[in-house]
Amino acid sequence: MTATTAPPPRLPRIERGLAMCLAETEYARCADLLTRLDPQQWSAPTANTGWTVRDTAGHMLGMAQMMASLPQLLGQLSTSMRQARQAKAPVSIDFLTALQVRRNAGLTTAELIRRWREVSPRALRGRRRLPGLLLRRTLPEAQLVGGHLERWTVGYLTDIVLTRDPFMHRLDICAAIGLDPQPTAEHDGLLVDDVVREWAERHGHPYTLELTGPAGGVWGTGGERITLDALDFCRRVSGRGEATGLLATGLLATGLLATAVPF
Template structure:
């Protein structure tokens, strides 16, 4: 499908709902939680299939590392973005994200799981620094490429990508890996609860309908009143609105991860 036939949002470029310093603390904490999860994986669990079509746990981790590599240095950022954009244009695709993630999986496929985890731990501090620097420089500027969310093209600021989405991405893949392996994501109110709160607020703004949302578990809470009542586990809520599994009603409103 080409970009010309996709509906396009006329809304202003989306901005982050989290202040930068807190966003970077959440980023560092999420990277640490992902490292802890990877260290818990047994050898046979790396080949478990995930909700990401065609990816097992090892592929998912390769993409996650690729994102960290991309944000850890300017040459990596420019190289990955230019390659994926070129491949998307050649394929006449509306967005380049699938080409970017595929590139990351390919480039990290030769690493052993021990090497992957070691590089993750080595590069995540640099990725946080790189994200902070990019956010500071380009925070309110619109990204040149529209992003595909829920079948619609929309615009983001660099701040929304760097401060929000690049932390939601490993958070969601941590949940993917746990769902594939049966491991506990060990959510906490302090970290996961803060991410969930931001996700809920965006979800509420996107659907624009009165509702009462009750999310259970350590990262849960209650938002809104009246309208449709939705009750489920906080981690499952995030997975549903990310497009993993069937969702009906307001849960069909997509939020980017």
């Protein structure tokens, strides 16, 4: 029998200085979006099962609170990991996000927006201050991606996933209320490029991907040709359902767009 070697923990692709600039911009865009919401829009259902716009914003705030304070970080992680062990769940992320929604459920929307504006700069500082030695360490818990457990470095979580998370939830909120997320090449385009490159590495097959819109571009040569909107692509590989036209192109048979990328 041939021994199977586990892949190394996943590292960030984006240089750290740029990663923190993208995080800062994403936090600001989320603040702007939350400020623009009308009272009735907070109760709209989102693509996140069981979550309204209000619930989604509560989770976003909770994640920022976690990175803004060491007591919050340790408290949230220990509570969610304990709950996962008690439930015999393979990972604790669902318990963590549910905890964040519950803890912020009592805030008014005005209080939530105010706290987001107060906490997100502190979360950014917390992420920026993490030393390189810690960033290269492997997270103590494996992560579930596309039905498979894998290992991440701390840097992959803090520099990549913690920016993709509010980015995707900003798209979720915009989709829920029919609002244009107004993507730009300078910000959203860089996030999409990183997602595409990771997606291609994960599936390992030839492809030609043409993504439309301001955040789009063309990647790959040969193989299956895929064309769709850049933000729809991100939503699809995040597990949020099919983008327009997939059945007509036969892409479900190839399986390339079923390759999951964490957000």
